[in-house]
Amino acid sequence: KAGVTQTPRYLIKTRGQQVTLSCSPISGHRSVSWYQQTPGQGLQFLFEYFSETQRNKGNFPGRFSGRQFSNSRSEMNVSTLELGDSALYLCASSLAGDAAYNEQFFGPGTRLTVL
Amino acid sequence: KQEVTQIPAALSVPEGENLVLNCSFTDSAIYNLQWFRQDPGKGLTSLLLIQSSQREQTSGRLNASLDKSSGRSTLYIAASQPGDSATYLCAVRPRAGGTSYGKLTFGQGTILTVHP
Numbered sequence: 001k002a003g004v005t006q007t008p009r010y011l012i013k014t015r016g017q018q019v020t021l022s023c024s025p026i027s028g029h030r031s032v033s034w035y036q037q038t039p040g041q042g043l044q045f046l047f048e049y050f051s052e053t054q055r056n057k058g059n060f061p062g063r064f065s066g067r068q069f070s071n072s073r074s075e076m077n078v079s080t081l082e083l084g085d086s087a088l089y090l091c092a093s094s095l096a097g098d099a100a101y102n103e104q105f106f107g108p109g110t111r112l113t114v115l
Numbered sequence: 116k117q118e119v120t121q122i123p124a125a126l127s128v129p130e131g132e133n134l135v136l137n138c139s140f141t142d143s144a145i146y147n148l149q150w151f152r153q154d155p156g157k158g159l160t161s162l163l164l165i166q167s168s169q170r171e172q173t174s175g176r177l178n179a180s181l182d183k184s185s186g187r188s189t190l191y192i193a194a195s196q197p198g199d200s201a202t203y204l205c206a207v208r209p210r211a212g213g214t215s216y217g218k219l220t221f222g223q224g225t226i227l228t229v230h231p
Contacts, residue, residue: 033217048217056216106159
């Protein structure tokens with residue numbers, strides 16, 4: 001069974017630009033979560049989508065947004081990029097819901113560099 | 116607010132040693148706790164998931180325990196190998212209704228180096 005895939009793997013952008021990252025979950029998984037990882041802040045939760053609906057959101061500015069499609073694939077968008085947005089963006093998928101057995105599986109990440 | 120702490124921040128051991136990584140969390144209202152491994156520049160690999168009702172889980176040379184009441188988990192690695200060198204992260208899933216959907220709260224990780 002294929003794992004979580006993320007594209008692109010690497011991106012270089014300049015300040016003020018916008019970027020879209022893509023995530024394809026494991027087949028059958030309906031929940032997709034996004035995380036930002038930086039050396040200073042570690043891993044921080046961005047948002048979670050289930051059945052095309054955002055169910056939860058972390059403490060990030062409105063420049064960070066996302067969506068989920070009917071096939072459970074998800075995209076996240078960052079507008080008006082800032083230098084501090086440089087990070088590894090990780091996507092995770094899980095079956096669904098809040099069950100205690102729900103295990104999250106992560107993709108390889110997209111490395112975003114903002115110049 | 117849930118806070119997760121991992122001790123030690125870094126650990127260097129000779130090959131063959133048994134070792135323990137520690138994780139503590141401040142709010143015991145959790146659904147589960149997961150241990151992950153991360154190689155430099157890569158994504159996270161799930162190692163073990165312990166449900167809140169469980170005390171431990173085992174996979175090969177790895178054993179993770181959970182003491183929810185004291186807010187602690189340990190990851191035990193037996194007979195360490197150089198290939199075990201990586202950053203180990205623990206994460207808890209809060210049991211907080213709608214605000215818990217999909218959200219894991221991570222520790223800062225333990226950087227493990229196993230030298231031959």
